[in-house]
Amino acid sequence: MAGSEVILPEEARKRWRALEWAWVPGAGLRLVLQEIPQYRGRIHQWAWVANRVAGLGTLLFLTVHILDTALVYFIPTWYEHAIALYRHPLFGLGELILVGCVLWHGLNGLRITISDFRPRLWAAEIQARLILWTVVAFLALYIPTFFIMGNTILQKGILGR
Amino acid sequence: MAAIPKVAPRTVPVIRPRLEVWLWTFMRVSGVLLIPLAFGHLAIMHIINNVHNINACFVYYRWNVLFWWRVYDALLLFLAYIHGLNGLRHVIDDYVHHRGWNQALKWAAFIGGALVILIGTIALIGGVRVTALPEGCPPLG
Structure with missing residues (x-):
């Protein structure tokens, strides 16, 4: 539909953002450190x-x-x-x-x-x-x-x- | 009632364990062996003895008079360090996603680890040099 936006779930958004950092060594560590307190x-x-x-x-x-x-x-x-x-x-x-x-x-x-x-x-x-x-x-x-x-x-x- | 389709007998390829499977097995086997080995080592070195009464003389007598302790220490060296290096490999895979860095770190861990094991092995075979013995520790005749 024109003009509509697909709203990604928060998790998918975060992973998408992490991908932009994938060239940085330890980007995965960054992601994990962010997620550890939220993972429950x-x-x-x-x-x-x-x-x-x-x-x-x-x-x-x-x-x-x-x-x-x-x-x-x-x-x-x-x-x-x-x-x-x-x-x-x-x-x-x-x-x-x-x-x-x-x-x-x-x-x-x-x-x-x-x-x-x-x-x-x-x-x-x-x-x-x-x-x-x-x-x-x-x-x-x-x-x-x-x-x-x-x-x-x-x-x-x-x-x- | 539908007829049960006939299936021709066929050969199923045997799945050969690949490197990952061998390493998984090694982690379990070495881990179980390390429980008595490492706990025993800690009990002897940190509870029954401690860093205040351990010195070169202690190591000298332990390795020479009681030869089997060298075998014990060799088992600890190989099992624990390879177990640790493989653990480190998993950690690098988990956190370092950049391909070049991932490979570089794993090679560095592999080469550095091999070097540490080599140094440990040479020292274990060579034993304590008499010049390391403190005062009042007579070398074996």
Whole structure:
């Protein structure tokens, strides 16, 4: 019809606008960051976000960790300096975060693997329950770990005993 | 009642798993193996021991006296790092849609990752050099 305008749904409009930015590296990241708060994927979405952030964080640390341990062979005299850095309380905080990341990534990954082999479990309501159980398992393991490691950081790293 | 049409027997091509399928399988298998491996590593290094009592001497005895820990660490190195690199590949595909940048970043991750694994492997085979040992840590006779 002449003079009429096709009104796109808001989602389609947003994707269309994102296409104009497709030549920019990370345009997809921009889109995702805009959409994450609006997606309303409930606990499922946050489990996914946490899994991704934890995975990337672990990979970053793993890179540093493989290289610093390799010093024992390549530049032996530097190894002690590298370890001394890890003893700093700020690295202690990073260590606490790292252990949390690995724990969540592992437990959440186990949930995904089990669900993949029992596809009926992928029903959204069942997943919501499974994710809650994953959170419970995570807290059950992480809370004592947090206190044991936090105690070491406080006693040795900060108070120097 | 309509007659049931006769279907001639035919051969169905077997679908061979392609790279993506192998990588999916690798992610599940390595992920499951990494749960005891990585959790065990964290328990030993961060709860039972900690960065305040770990030094080159610790690594030296662990790798030389208890040789199997080298195998354990090798498994961790390969499984965890390849698992991580493949995860990074998915992340790049998700967020970087520009074809050139997408390819460039994936190649950079692949080459950089291969280098890190190579460095880790050499160090794991070479072991702790005696010159890295602190005072009061006698080298094995």
